[in-house]
Amino acid sequence: xKSRFLPLLMTFLVFSxxxxxxxSQFNSFGSMRIVGNLLRDNAFWGIAAIGMTFVIIxxxxxxxxGSVIAFTGVFCALMIxxxxxxxxxxxxxxxxxxxxxxxxMGVVIHYxxxxxFIVTLSGLFLARGMSYVLSTESIRIEHPFYEQxxxxxxxxxxxxxxxxxxxxxxxxxxxxxxxxxxxxxxxNVYALGGNPDAALxxxxxxxxxTIGVYALNSFxxxxxxxxxxxxxxxxxxxxAVGLELDVISAVVIGGTLLTGxxxxxIGTFIAVMTxxxxxxxxxxxxxxxxxxxxIVTGFLLFAFVGLQRLLGSGWGIFGVKDSSANVPxxxxxxxxxx
Amino acid sequence: MVMQGQDKTPLLEVRGLTKTFPSTVALAGVDFTLHRGxxxxxxxxxxxxxxxxxxxxTGVYQKDxxxxxxxxxxxxxxxxxxxxxxxxxxxYQEVNLIPxxxxxxxxxxxxxxxxxxxxxxKTANRRAKQLLLDxxxxxxxxRNLSAYSVAIQQIVAVVRGVDLSAKVLIxxxxxxxxxxxxVEMLFSVIQSLKQRGIGIILITHFLDQVYExxxxxTVLRNGHKVGExxxxxxxxxxxxxxxxxxxxxxxxxVGKAKSNQVFANPFLSVKGFARRGxxxxxxxxxxxxxxxxxxxxxxxxxxxxxxxxxxxxxNDGGDAYVNGQPVKLSSPRKAIQQGFGLxxxxxxxxxxxxxxxxxxxxILALQAKMGWFNxxxxxxQDALADEMIKALSIATSSADKxxxxxxxxxxxxxxxxRWLISNPDLLIxxxxxRGIDxxxxxxxVQIIKKLAQQGKAMLIISSELAEVVDYSxxxxxxxxxxxxxxxxxxxxxxxxxxxxxxxx
Numbered sequence: 001x002k003s004r005f006l007p008l009l010m011t012f013l014v015f016s017x018x019x020x021x022x023x024s025q026f027n028s029f030g031s032m033r034i035v036g037n038l039l040r041d042n043a044f045w046g047i048a049a050i051g052m053t054f055v056i057i058x059x060x061x062x063x064x065x066g067s068v069i070a071f072t073g074v075f076c077a078l079m080i081x082x083x084x085x086x087x088x089x090x091x092x093x094x095x096x097x098x099x100x101x102x103x104x105m106g107v108v109i110h111y112x113x114x115x116x117f118i119v120t121l122s123g124l125f126l127a128r129g130m131s132y133v134l135s136t137e138s139i140r141i142e143h144p145f146y147e148q149x150x151x152x153x154x155x156x157x158x159x160x161x162x163x164x165x166x167x168x169x170x171x172x173x174x175x176x177x178x179x180x181x182x183x184x185x186x187x188n189v190y191a192l193g194g195n196p197d198a199a200l201x202x203x204x205x206x207x208x209x210t211i212g213v214y215a216l217n218s219f220x221x222x223x224x225x226x227x228x229x230x231x232x233x234x235x236x237x238x239x240a241v242g243l244e245l246d247v248i249s250a251v252v253i254g255g256t257l258l259t260g261x262x263x264x265x266i267g268t269f270i271a272v273m274t275x276x277x278x279x280x281x282x283x284x285x286x287x288x289x290x291x292x293x294x295i296v297t298g299f300l301l302f303a304f305v306g307l308q309r310l311l312g313s314g315w316g317i318f319g320v321k322d323s324s325a326n327v328p329x330x331x332x333x334x335x336x337x338x
Numbered sequence: 339m340v341m342q343g344q345d346k347t348p349l350l351e352v353r354g355l356t357k358t359f360p361s362t363v364a365l366a367g368v369d370f371t372l373h374r375g376x377x378x379x380x381x382x383x384x385x386x387x388x389x390x391x392x393x394x395x396t397g398v399y400q401k402d403x404x405x406x407x408x409x410x411x412x413x414x415x416x417x418x419x420x421x422x423x424x425x426x427x428x429x430y431q432e433v434n435l436i437p438x439x440x441x442x443x444x445x446x447x448x449x450x451x452x453x454x455x456x457x458x459x460k461t462a463n464r465r466a467k468q469l470l471l472d473x474x475x476x477x478x479x480x481r482n483l484s485a486y487s488v489a490i491q492q493i494v495a496v497v498r499g500v501d502l503s504a505k506v507l508i509x510x511x512x513x514x515x516x517x518x519x520x521v522e523m524l525f526s527v528i529q530s531l532k533q534r535g536i537g538i539i540l541i542t543h544f545l546d547q548v549y550e551x552x553x554x555x556t557v558l559r560n561g562h563k564v565g566e567x568x569x570x571x572x573x574x575x576x577x578x579x580x581x582x583x584x585x586x587x588x589x590x591x592v593g594k595a596k597s598n599q600v601f602a603n604p605f606l607s608v609k610g611f612a613r614r615g616x617x618x619x620x621x622x623x624x625x626x627x628x629x630x631x632x633x634x635x636x637x638x639x640x641x642x643x644x645x646x647x648x649x650x651x652x653n654d655g656g657d658a659y660v661n662g663q664p665v666k667l668s669s670p671r672k673a674i675q676q677g678f679g680l681x682x683x684x685x686x687x688x689x690x691x692x693x694x695x696x697x698x699x700x701i702l703a704l705q706a707k708m709g710w711f712n713x714x715x716x717x718x719q720d721a722l723a724d725e726m727i728k729a730l731s732i733a734t735s736s737a738d739k740x741x742x743x744x745x746x747x748x749x750x751x752x753x754x755x756r757w758l759i760s761n762p763d764l765l766i767x768x769x770x771x772r773g774i775d776x777x778x779x780x781x782x783v784q785i786i787k788k789l790a791q792q793g794k795a796m797l798i799i800s801s802e803l804a805e806v807v808d809y810s811x812x813x814x815x816x817x818x819x820x821x822x823x824x825x826x827x828x829x830x831x832x833x834x835x836x837x838x839x840x841x842x
Contacts, residue, residue: 004482182456184448187439191447194436201434202498203419203448261438 007255008267010307014253014300015274022281032160034280039166042276044069044228045243046169046269049250050176051220053268056251057180058213059193059260060109060116064123065221066243068098070236071131072225077139077235087145091226095219101127102218106211120214124244131237138236141229149230165227172220176265179216189213193260246297250275253300257308274300347410349374349537350395350426350506355404357390364390366561367404372506372537377528379540379548379569382558383581383636383801384772388541391558392508395539396428397421409505427499431511433491435498437484442466444483445498469497473527489520493527500531507531508539513547514637517615525551543637544818545574545840559583574840581635584803584832603662605795606678606764608647610656616642619655620821622814624764624795629786631810632799633835639819640799641683644766647797648680649673676764679703679757681750683768683799689753692742696734697723699741699752704760726755730785747778754785764795771802783809803832815839 023029048065055062072094079085079093101123108119154162180186188209191199200206229235254271256263275297282290352370356363365387372378382388393399395406397415406413408424415421418428435444442463443450451461466479475493483491492512499507509528513521528551531538542548548555549569557565557580565580604623612619617639624630632640645651647658649667658667660676667673670680682689691699700723705714714722723737730751734744741752750770757765770786771779786809790796800806806813813830815823815838823838 178456184450184457187443187447187450187457190439191436194438195434198434198436201418201430202436202444203422257438261436 004262007257007262007304007307008264008270010304011253011255011267011270011274015270015277018274018277018281022277025281026284028284029277029280031158032156032162033158034160036156036160036162036166038273038276038280039169040161040163040231041280042272043163043165043169044224044231045240045247045250046272047172047224047227048221048243049247049254049268049272050172050265051217051224052244052247052251053176053254053256053263053265054180054186054189054213055116055217056248056256056258057193057260057263058189058210059196060210060213061120061248062102062105062116062123062214062217062221063120063244064101064105064127065217065224065247066240067124067127067131068101068218068221069225069228069240069243070238071127071134072098072222073229073232073235073239074131074134074139074237075235076226076229077141078134080143081139081141081235087143094226095222098222098225099215099219102221103211103215105218106214109214110207110210116214128237128241135235135237138234138238140234142233146230146233150233163231165231168223168227172223173265173269180265185209185212190261193257193262195261246275249297249301252308253297253304255304258305348372348407349409351405351407352391352395353405353407355391355394355406356402357394357399358402363561365394368558368561368563369566370556370563371566372539373554374535374537375532376553377532377538377540377551379542379552379555380558381541381543381548381555381577381581385560386558386581387561388558389510390561392428392510392539392541395421395506396426396508422499422502422504425503425505426508427502427504427506428508428510429492429495429499429512431514433488433495435483435491435495438482440480441470441477441483441486441494442479444494445469445479445501449502466497469501470494473497473530475523475527487520489516489523492516492524496524496527496531500534500536504536506537506539508541510541511543511637512540513542513544521547543635545577545635546818548577549574557581575837578635578836578840582801582803582836584836604659605661606647607659607662608656609659611643611646611653611658612655613642613646613651613653614655616651616819617646618820620814622647622821624797626763626795627790627793628811629790629796629798629809631806631813632797632816633803633806633813634816634839636801638816638839640816641768642819643816643821644680644768644797644799647673648678648766650680674703674706674760674762677762678764678766679760679762680766681753681757681768681770683772690741690749693740695738696727696732696741696744696752697737700726700737700755700759703756722759723755726759729758730755731781745774745778747774747782750774750778750782751785754782758789762794764797765789766797766799768799769801770798771800771805779805803835806835807831 019029028034048069052062052065075094076090079090080087105119105123108114109116149164152164156162188204191202191204192206192209196206250271251268252258253274254264254267256267275293278296279290279293282288282292348371350372352368354367354369355365356367357365368387368391370391380388380391390399394401395415397417397420413424415424415426436447439447445466446462450457452458463479470477470479473493475490477486477490483494496507512524516524528538540552552569555567555569555572556563557577559581605626607623609621610619620643632643634640642651646653647667649669649672652668658665665676697719701714701719720737726732727734727737732751732755733748741749744752771782783805786796786798807830810830813825813835814821815825815835817839822841825834825838
């Protein structure tokens with residue numbers, strides 16, 4: 001067991017503890033019905049969280065995902081329902097627009113050296129504003145394709161339902177893991193987050209990787225918007241406000257280092273399922289308001305950031321600041337020797 | 339395929355290399371020749387042009403004139419990546435690898451072995467392990483790079499460079515943060531690189547190491563090549579005179595007249611002051627009204643001594659006494675409370691607040707000393723600033739001008755003024771005359787002498803030997819992070835200082 005897996009282990013332990021607790025209270029947590037629902041209900045933001053994992057590993061941040069999801073929903077509803085476009089053609093076009101949007105933010109971040117926080121904050125306003133411009137009211141989508149997709153369900157013996165959305169979530173998860181660990185793009189993302197200056201000198205294509213990361217994230221946010229559109233069968237410009245913050249929380253609770261360079265896609269998945277489990281538990285319990293999920297998320301976030309700090313600075317196991325963990329402070333660059 | 343240094347065609351041949359920047363000529367027709375299997379040391383003081391030369395060879399800068407021939411072919415590197423592809427790799431002092439990736443991933447980043455379209459980490463790990471074993475380093479390559487010491491990290495960087503089929507390996511101050519056993523480990527790696535016929539350019543400030551590992555040496559000064567030697571035929575004194583650009587006079591020269599001051603008890607006295615890896619234990623006394631010069635080559639530990647005394651770095655051995663009372667110099671704040679002041683070496687980075695006015699820059703330290711609630715009235719501020727501008731003849735149209743608009747010499751005077759108004763008993767100046775014009779230079783020297791006459795204890799670091807000789811009552815000589823000597827009164831002249839630096 002390598003120490004760099006420690007945050008991932010923590011994430012998994014938290015999930016197990018939550019799930020076992022929920023199971024002890026409600027036996028239905030042992031059924032495929034709950035598992036199927038967990039995957040279905042959390043699919044759309046889980047997909048976005050997987051994209052965000054790459055962004056944060058690269059040392060960046062993307063605040064625009066909630067808005068992109070909303071825009072996607074409104075755009076699809078408008079095109080398919082009002083303009084009679086073919087859903088698949090609409091999705092393809094929307095994915096292209098989303099990817100280009102992300103790539104553009106990446107270009108601005110890289111070439112104009114503007115902090116990702118600011119660039120994607122403008123992306124947030126831009127995409128949200130655009131979706132209001134398209135429609136201020138919720139548009140219902142009625143199309144045979146949408147009916148077909150919602151009928152596309154595998155039913156478990158205990159009547160648990162494995163839906164299309166759940167399948168998409170798992171596919172994105174597998175592709176995400178592959179991308180992160182078995183491709184040069186993925187390793188370059190880690191390198192970029194670990195030490196951007198060194199990455200440049202080591203020959204990492206920094207521009208291409210940065211732009212690629214934001215393009216990938218917006219692609220997945222758009223895809224998440226499509227998955228949400230399919231399950232809601234509507235488009236609504238007020239949806240997913242502030243979702244980016246939930247997504248970022250899940251990435252951090254999943255053990256990804258906020259400063260970049262380290263993290264796991266699977267960790268994000270487990271964190272999404274953890275938060276989903278708490279949500280489901282609160283719904284089933286009924287005595288507590290569902291807003292408790294926010295409080296729990298807050299606590300978990302705090303605990304994980306604290307853990308990262310501890311690992312990064314004190315124990316020298318994990319993090320970016322690690323060149324300093326081994327090197328006594330006097331050897332840090334910055335104070336010039338005479 | 340073992341090639342020896344005797345191979346007649348050079349591996350890398352630089353001819354007439356010239357590089358000009360808007361304000362300076364960084365390299366003026368420099369020649370440099372590297373043979374296979376040689377360790378060629380490149381030395382020079384600040385502004386000599388070493389780093390410009392390296393940056394041109396590695397494609398960071400483009401040359402203005404001259405030629406670079408690698409292995410018989412003329413090359414013109416456009417970027418570090420391009421230089422790397424041509425076979426020139428560089429290992430920097432601050433390791434340029436990714437701390438959060440494994441050792442093996444660092445070695446193979448960007449060129450990972452692929453299998454079925456996927457990165458094949460098994461093969462990468464196996465090959466990384468083998469590459470390191472070839473240099474006698476046996477470590478777990480799947481652990482994060484950050485789990486290892488700087489020496490191992492540098493060796494990993496070397497291994498990566500060499501595996502990229504390097505013909506020329508540039509080591510830029512690789513040993514400056516290493517312990518002795520780590521230096522030996524790195525040197526044994528360098529030895530096996532020589533065996534493979536790789537040409538090594540080594541930049542280092544450590545004279546002992548120059549002689550320990552180097553075959554040839556090129557000395558640069560002010561953008562010119564001033565000498566190239568076989569190290570076995572070059573004495574240390576010769577080397578230092580070349581680096582500093584001074585002639586050794588045979589008769590020991592006329593020393594300065596012994597200052598007729600009678601020194602009272604020392605204001606500051608440190609005994610066995612040290613910090614591991616930075617400065618070896620040293621003793622130093624400074625009397626009120628005395629100017630102590632701190633001489634030595636770049637990297638000899640002068641600035642570190644100043645930082646230890648001013649509490650920027652904490653000593654891990656020894657004691658300090660102010661006026662005979664033991665004190666702890668654990669932070670600049672404590673040092674300031676003891677009546678110390680420090681003008682740092684790099685005034686642009688550490689000294690000035692560029693956007694603030696001359697007046698604000700002058701008032702700053704005094705205000706900090708008084709506390710933020712006990713504010714100076716504006717009229718008091720103006721009076722103080724005006725007084726200082728006059729006393730130090732700072733050339734500024736108004737006290738409200740942003741300091742960044744002043745010349746280097748005048749900025750330096752403002753920093754001096756900042757400390758002077760808080761009336762320190764000990765003033766430490768690190769390279770007070772660097773990068774300022776001749777006129778201002780003379781003025782600063784005058785101010786230094788005047789301050790000593792007023793009874794301030796002065797500790798001054800300078801690379802300008804003539805200047806050190808001019809104002810010092812006593813000169814402390816540093817070499818390789820050690821105090822190696824002290825000269826006083828009549829014994830102080832350029833020759834004695836250089837001899838003391840070279841002695842071993």
